[in-house]
Amino acid sequence: MCEQCGTIHYQNPKMVIGSIPLWNEDEPKVLLCRRAIEPRHGYWTLPAGFMENNETTAQAAERETLEEAGARIELLPLFSLLNVPHVHQVHLFYRAKLLDLAFAAGIESLEVRLFAEHEIPWDEIAFPTVSHTLKFFFADLAASRDGGNFGFHSLDITKSMRLPD
Amino acid sequence: MCEQCGTIHYQNPKMVIGSIPLWNEDEPKVLLCRRAIEPRHGYWTLPAGFMENNETTAQAAERETLEEAGARIELLPLFSLLNVPHVHQVHLFYRAKLLDLAFAAGIESLEVRLFAEHEIPWDEIAFPTVSHTLKFFFADLAASRDGGNFGFHSLDITKSMRLPD
Numbered sequence: 355m356c357e358q359c360g361t362i363h364y365q366n367p368k369m370v371i372g373s374i375p376l377w378n379e380d381e382p383k384v385l386l387c388r389r390a391i392e393p394r395h396g397y398w399t400l401p402a403g404f405m406e407n408n409e410t411t412a413q414a415a416e417r418e419t420l421e422e423a424g425a426r427i428e429l430l431p432l433f434s435l436l437n438v439p440h441v442h443q444v445h446l447f448y449r450a451k452l453l454d455l456a457f458a459a460g461i462e463s464l465e466v467r468l469f470a471e472h473e474i475p476w477d478e479i480a481f482p483t484v485s486h487t488l489k490f491f492f493a494d495l496a497a498s499r500d501g502g503n504f505g506f507h508s509l510d511i512t513k514s515m516r517l518p519d
Numbered sequence: 520m521c522e523q524c525g526t527i528h529y530q531n532p533k534m535v536i537g538s539i540p541l542w543n544e545d546e547p548k549v550l551l552c553r554r555a556i557e558p559r560h561g562y563w564t565l566p567a568g569f570m571e572n573n574e575t576t577a578q579a580a581e582r583e584t585l586e587e588a589g590a591r592i593e594l595l596p597l598f599s600l601l602n603v604p605h606v607h608q609v610h611l612f613y614r615a616k617l618l619d620l621a622f623a624a625g626i627e628s629l630e631v632r633l634f635a636e637h638e639i640p641w642d643e644i645a646f647p648t649v650s651h652t653l654k655f656f657f658a659d660l661a662a663s664r665d666g667g668n669f670g671f672h673s674l675d676i677t678k679s680m681r682l683p684d
Contacts, residue, residue, distance in 0.1 A: 361521055435576065439575050
């Protein structure tokens with residue numbers, strides 16, 4: 355509904371696109387951002403945001419990773435698709451290779467840092483789409499050491515799966 | 520922009536979701552719909568349409584397949600993601616098993632029928648996202664007979680790839 359005049363416009367689900375930037379020297383680590391904005395201010399997330407017109411899903415992932423984490427990545431195949439129907443969103447995450455360590459928090463982030471799997475602040479992850487994607491990712495990363503491949507993961511998030519505030 | 524009052528609202532890309540319904544007795548055949556609406560009236564397409572709020576991508580694929588082709592399917596994994604940035608769309612197609620032959624054209628279709636690969640009307644396919652998905656699909660179907668697997672395919676469609684009108 356137009357807030358100015360009250361006319362109802364048809365709304366479709368929005369796409370949220372992000373990346374899983376992996377730094378893989380010595381111990382594998384993933385880049386997370388601590389949110390400087392609501393919702394979930396102060397909680398940790400993978401770099402991600404709303405896809406915009408005139409860009410592709412891959413371009414959206416690279417743009418959001420640069421904007422939120424100041425990070426340059428080489429994008430790898432799509433890794434997860436998560437439906438969040440109660441908020442009219444579909445989240446996509448691409449695997450990515452972090453190209454250097456010259457990352458820095460953008461204006462929507464309080465801080466940005468690398469986490470090994472055992473360091474992930476599971477109780478302080480902003481969104482269930484991010485925590486599920488990270489769990490899928492570290493499981494596939496472990497399997498890849500035994501000769502397995504990274505898969506593609508799809509999951510529907512229902513209200514009851516939301517983390518407590 | 521609100522057509523009633525002129526206020527500008529932020530717009531995001533829309534998702535178009537469809538299925539590739541396969542009937543696999545004797546010779547494998549795919550279900551296509553001939554469009555009764557613009558754009559591309561009279562051209563053939565896989566059943567697909569705009570995702571709506573409060574549904575998942577899988578539910579959108581099943582709904583559109585029932586609405587446009589009157590067809591009941593068992594949904595299989597996501598098969599293709601195609602960006603169409605110049606029209607602000609992302610198209611997703613799921614593989615699907617057609618459950619019975621009691622399909623019938625919905626109000627947005629002129630006719631619905633099964634096509635073997637050699638029968639596909641390649642010059643009369645409505646959208647490049649559909650023709651590319653069908654080409655990926657039949658290639659993977661042939662590979663699956665030699666023990667291969669169906670993959671996941673991602674492609675960006677640019678204006679120059681559009682079929683001539």
